[in-house]
Amino acid sequence: MSTQVRVRQARVEDAAEMARVNVRSWRETYRGLMADHVLDDPALPAARERFWTAMLSDERYRANRVALAERDGDVIGIAMAGPAQNSESQWGTQLYVLYVVAAEHGTGTGAVLLDAVIGPHDSAALWVADPNPRAQAFYRKHGFVADGTVNMEDGVRVIRMVRIPSGRASDSSSPS
Incomplete structure (x- = not known):
């Protein structure tokens, strides 16, 4: 049996x-959505390594919370x-990255990573590929709802999902 x-x-x-x-997850998740x-691209792993090196070492990103699961x-x-x-x-935090390799989907790894970078009751927003029903269901389970905002990122349609705990919204309407 594998470890915790x-x-x-x-x-x-x-x-x-x-x-x-990052690259493995993109290839497992976005094949057919992303070009x-x-x-x-053989340069993709090196580009993502440069990205992560910057995120973890550059002072400009010091306020980010970055976690990994092993x-x-x-x-x-x-x-x-x-x-x-x-x-x-209306939200104070943005989830920029949450990737778990496909073999670990459904194990709870995504939930513990989410909680490691965003408090369970914090207001937050994220962008998720559409269609990506598994990820969207995961985020709904954790209190996020699509707010109707759609964008295109690198040729992929993405929707914004937000979580605004009760009493935090500026008016009485809920995101829909």
Whole structure:
């Protein structure tokens, strides 16, 4: 039987493994949504490693919370949240990254990573690929709802989901 999932704060020396999980998750999840030439680009792992190195070492990103999940010494999931991009939003935090390798879907790893970077009652927003029914159901289970905002990122349709705990919204309407 495999060991428990261990979640911890990510460190700069984790960047290569985080990039590996990032690329693997994109390939497992976004094949058919994201262009094959992007997913299969041999430079993608190195680009994601540079991204994670910057996120974990550059002072500009110090306010971000970055966590990883390990099982049996292998990194199986990654998450990153930080200040909302729009300072006028009703949510204080934005979830920028939450990826778990497909073999670990349904194990609770995503939930512990989410809680590691965003408090369970914090107001927050995120963008999720559409269609991606599994991820959207996961976020709904954790209190997020689609607010009707749609965007295109790298050729992928994404929807915004928000979580605004009771009493935090600026008016009595709920996001729908």
